[in-house]
Structure formats: structure tokens, C-alpha cells
Amino acid sequence: MALALEALDVSKRFGARWALARLSFSLPEGRSLLLTGHNGSGKTTLLRLIATASFPTAGVLKVLGYDSRAQRDALRPLVALVSHASFHYEDLTAAQNLSLTARLLGVAKPSTVVDELLGRLGLRERADSPVRQFSAGMRKRLAIARLLLRAPKVALLDEPFGELDPAGIAQMEALIAELQAQGASVVLATHLVEQGQRLTHERLHLEGGRKAAAA
Amino acid sequence: MTRPSLLGAAWLVLKKDWQIEWRTRARLTALLFFSLATLLLFSFAMGPDVTTLRAHAPGYLWLGLLFASVLSLGESFRVEAENQALTGLVLTPVEPRAIFLGKVLGNASLLFGLSLVLLPVTVALYDVDLGRAPLKLLLVLFLGCLGISAPGTVYSAISANARARDVMLPLLLFPVLVPLLLAAVSATKFTLAPDPQEQLGSWLRLLTAFDLIYLSVGFLLFPKVVEED
Numbered sequence: 001m002a003l004a005l006e007a008l009d010v011s012k013r014f015g016a017r018w019a020l021a022r023l024s025f026s027l028p029e030g031r032s033l034l035l036t037g038h039n040g041s042g043k044t045t046l047l048r049l050i051a052t053a054s055f056p057t058a059g060v061l062k063v064l065g066y067d068s069r070a071q072r073d074a075l076r077p078l079v080a081l082v083s084h085a086s087f088h089y090e091d092l093t094a095a096q097n098l099s100l101t102a103r104l105l106g107v108a109k110p111s112t113v114v115d116e117l118l119g120r121l122g123l124r125e126r127a128d129s130p131v132r133q134f135s136a137g138m139r140k141r142l143a144i145a146r147l148l149l150r151a152p153k154v155a156l157l158d159e160p161f162g163e164l165d166p167a168g169i170a171q172m173e174a175l176i177a178e179l180q181a182q183g184a185s186v187v188l189a190t191h192l193v194e195q196g197q198r199l200t201h202e203r204l205h206l207e208g209g210r211k212a213a214a215a
Numbered sequence: 216m217t218r219p220s221l222l223g224a225a226w227l228v229l230k231k232d233w234q235i236e237w238r239t240r241a242r243l244t245a246l247l248f249f250s251l252a253t254l255l256l257f258s259f260a261m262g263p264d265v266t267t268l269r270a271h272a273p274g275y276l277w278l279g280l281l282f283a284s285v286l287s288l289g290e291s292f293r294v295e296a297e298n299q300a301l302t303g304l305v306l307t308p309v310e311p312r313a314i315f316l317g318k319v320l321g322n323a324s325l326l327f328g329l330s331l332v333l334l335p336v337t338v339a340l341y342d343v344d345l346g347r348a349p350l351k352l353l354l355v356l357f358l359g360c361l362g363i364s365a366p367g368t369v370y371s372a373i374s375a376n377a378r379a380r381d382v383m384l385p386l387l388l389f390p391v392l393v394p395l396l397l398a399a400v401s402a403t404k405f406t407l408a409p410d411p412q413e414q415l416g417s418w419l420r421l422l423t424a425f426d427l428i429y430l431s432v433g434f435l436l437f438p439k440v441v442e443e444d
Contacts, residue, residue, distance in 0.1 A: 053302050054443040076308035087303025089294060091235045100231050104224060104307050106216040130238065 002065065004029045004154055004185035005050065010059035012045050012209075019045040020209040022059070027187075027202065029064070029153075032180055034196040035189040037206035043189040044083065046206070047156045050187065051081040064153055077105075080152035082143045082160055088131045094118060094142050095127040102149050117145040121171070136163035144175060155179050155186045161195070173199060221313045228309070228317025229324075235294055236325065242290045246329055249286060250279035251336060258340040265342050272341035273403035277359065277396055279333060284326055285385050288367040291322055292375035301372075305441055315437035318368045319361070319430070326360035343407045351415065352406040358422040359399035365429035366391050372440045391429075398422045 005027040012020040020042045027033050035043045048054050050063055052072045061068040066075040088097045095114055102110035118124045121141040131139065140163050147155060160172050176186050176199050190196045197203065205212050219227060236243060257275040261268050295301035304314055334352075337343055345352065367388055374383040402418035 051306060053306060073308065076306055079306075081306060085299035085302070087300055087306075088298050089231070089235060089300050090297050091238050091294065092231070096231075096234060100227060101303075101307060103227050104219065104304075104309055106218040108216070 002029045006062040008060045010056045010061050013057040018209055025204055030183050032186040032200040034200040034203040041206040042209040047158050051079055051156055078153040080147045080150055081156040082147050083158040086139045086143045090132040093128045093130055094123055101146055121145045153184055155184050158189045221310055224309050224313035225316035228314055229320045232321035246283045250283040253279040268341045269343055272337055272343045273400045276337050277400050284363045287325055288371040289384055292371045296375045311438040311441045312434055315433055319364045322364035323361045327357055330356045348406040355402040362395040362426045365433050369433045395425045
């Protein structure tokens with residue numbers, strides 16, 4: 001079976017500190033992974049490595065069969081990351097931010113698609129407000145809209161439920177189910193273990209950057 | 216989905232920078248007042264002698280633009296560092312070279328626009344004659360602004376995440392810009408005053424060569440600068 005993720009002795013060092021140490025695991029395509037662990041255990045680092053925002057110091061990380069460093073150009077269109085950093089421009093409006101991403105992705109009829117997405121995420125009334133004026137929850141919704149502009153084969157969600165209201169959480173759960181129904185592998189990093197386990201198939205628990213048995 | 220070409224993506228990055236600039240207008244105002252104050256102070260310091268004022272006008276015009284460029288270049292990557300927007304662009308994915316071209320053109324157009332605003336002020340304060348070779352003067356200003364922006368964009372990206380970025384950018388940039396500034400000041404001088412030995416052409420060639428070298432170097436290096444290891 002084809003693998004969505006394959007990590008072989010993956011390590012990542014920041015200065016003298018090893019954020020990930022000789023991590024090996026695999027995830028078949030179409031399966032979803034729950035990533036758990038305490039703060040600083042390496043979850044965000046692992047998600048950033050999979051997203052090709054940074055690269056392993058040692059070891060090999062393959063995503064959808066592509067080497068994350070050597071084949072990053074082919075890989076990037078297939079992977080989407082929703083992280084703590086929203087990647088948005090504070091001084092542009094929600095619509096301008098999404099429109100920029102849509103045009104860079106080559107989405108047909110970007111204005112229509114952006115308007116639909118803003119409506120779907122409950123942001124249409126604030127479409128012309130600069131992101132600087134958005135609450136944390138609204139920023140998260142906008143980040144989700146950004147993810148929906150593409151059809152990722154691997155969706156990486158870093159604490160996706162944080163800052164969301166109950167309606168937003170329900171919407172996020174529906175989104176995860178939708179991505180899975182489209183055949184995408186979802187990697188979900190969260191402290192809400194029960195909720196995460198309900199939404200995913202497999203679990204990887206990290207402690208000090210190493211794979212560990214879940215408590 | 217058909218992704219835009221390298222130039223298409225560069226155009227989108229440039230348009231985005233213009234949108235941010237227009238929306239905030241804070242940087243524009245700061246740049247304008249900063250360079251106006253520079254020209255005004257130097258003209259007062261020189262005194263009322265018109266011959267001296269005219270002789271030094273090109274140097275002070277370029278000093279105003281150089282100081283303004285530090286503000287402008289630093290701000291250009293501050294907006295990219297906020298929310299890790301630059302990482303977002305790279306992951307979208309946008310070819311880093313398209314980001315480089317877009318940012319260089321954005322910074323150069325801003326500086327060139329500023330230089331156009333400063334020209335009438337230079338006439339008023341330094342009594343220079345813009346009518347001698349106006350098109351060549353515009354060419355010199357454009358090449359000079361492009362020449363500041365090409366290495367400036369690379370160094371601004373390098374220093375964007377540094378703690379002392381406001382100090383680091385001029386420290387890295389100013390030594391590199393010395394030949395460009397010499398050429399720009401000399402070329403400007405020969406568009407405002409007589410050029411009996413026809414030296415303008417050689418200074419223009421030096422400006423063009425500087426631009427081409429640093430555009431090429433930036434084009435090659437920028438992916439290394441914006442990609443995390």
C-alpha cells in the first residue's frame with residue numbers, strides 16, 4: 001500500500017537542542033494520524049517538516065513518496081498546513097488574503113471561490129476588514145478557508161480546535177471528515193486526545209522528540 | 216488549476232505589496248517626511264550660495280533616497296515576518312525567485328515614486344535645472360532605485376528575523392552600495408549640469424552593470440535565503 005508518510009530516523013536540531021530524535025513511523029495513504037504529546041514534545045516541528053517549511057537535520061522523510069527536501073517543489077502543492085502562524089498579511093482584508101492565495105494557486109474564478117469560502121466559514125460580513133482587526137477564532141477560520149482553496153492529499157492541522165467557538169469546532173470536525181472522504185490523509189496535532197482519536201485512525205505520541213507509548 | 220508563471224507570480228507579489236502600501240500609507244508618509252527633512256536640513260546647512268547648492272544637490276538627493284530606502288526595505292520584510300507570511304507564500308507554493316522579483320520591483324517602484332516627489336523639492340531648495348536632460352535623469356533615478364532595491368531585498372530578507380535587524384540592514388547594505396551611489400550621484404550631476412566630456416554614458420553603463428549583477432546574484436541566492444534549513 002502506498003504511504004502518505006514515511007519517516008526513517010528523522011531528527012531535527014535547533015542549536016544544541018534536538019527537537020526530534022531518530023523518529024521512525026509510517027502512515028498509509030488515506031489514513032489519518034493523531035499526533036499527541038506535551039508542549040515542546042516535537043509535534044509542531046514534525047508538522048513543519050512534513051509541510052516542507054523546514055527540513056530534517058538527519059534521516060529521511062518521505063511524503064506521498066516524495067523526499068521532503070529533494071522533491072519539495074513537487075510535494076508542496078499536495079500538502080497544506082494550518083498552524084499557529086496564520087500566514088496571512090495583517091494589513092490586507094480577508095478577501096484580499098484569500099484572493100492572493102487563490103490567484104497564486106491558479107484557481108479558476110478566484111473572486112467567486114473566495115466569496116463562497118468566506119460565506120461557508122461565516123466571514124462574508126467581514127470580508128473587507130483587515131485581518132489585523134480579526135479575533136483569534138476568526139483568524140483560524142480564515143486559515144481553514146485558505147486550506148480549502150486547495151485539495152491537499154495531506155492536511156496538517158496544528159491545534160485546530162484552539163480559539164474556535166462550538167460552531168467553529170463542529171465546522172472543523174466536518175472539514176476533517178470531508179478531507180478524509182476526499183481521500184486525504186489528515187495529521188492532527190492536539191491535546192484533546194479523545195476528540196482526536198474519534199477523528200483519526202492511528203496515533204503517534206511524542207515525548208522529548210521521540211516516539212513513545214501513549215499514557 | 217493553472218499556476219501563474221514566474222513573472223505572473225512576481226506580478227501578484229508586487230500587486231500585494233502595493234495593496235499593503237496603499238492600505239496602510241504609514242510607510243509612504245514616513246518615507247516622504249524623512250527624505251524631505253533630509254533635503255531641507257542639508258540645504259540649510261549649505262547656506263544661500265546657489266552655485267554650491269547646485270553642485271551638491273545630486274549627492275543630497277541620493278542621500279535622502281538612501282536613508283529612506285533603509286526604512287522602506289526594513290518595512291518590506293517586516294510585513295512578511297508577521298504571521299510568517301513569507302513561509303506561507305513559499306508553501307503555497309510560490310517560486311522564491313518570483314518573490315524576489317516581486318519584492319525588488321515593489322521596493323524599486325516605491326523609491327522611484329519617492330524620487331519623483333523629491334525632484335520638485337530639489338528644484339525649490341537647490342535651484343537645479345531639470346530641463347537639461349529630463350528623460351536621462353528619470354533613467355538614472357530608475358536605475359539607481361533598482362540598484363538599491365536588488366541587494367537591499369536580499370539583505371532585508373536575511374536580517375528580517377534578526378534581533379538587531381534595524382542595525383543589521385544598513386551595516387550589510389551600505390558598503391555594497393558604494394559603487395552604485397558614486398555612479399548614481401555622478402550620472403545625476405551630468406543630467407543637471409553641462410557634460411562637456413560626455414561622461415554620463417559611462418556612469419549609466421556602470422549603473423546598468425551594477426543592477427544586472429545584483430539582480431542576478433539575488434535571483435540565484437534568494438531561494439537559499441527564504442528556505443529554512
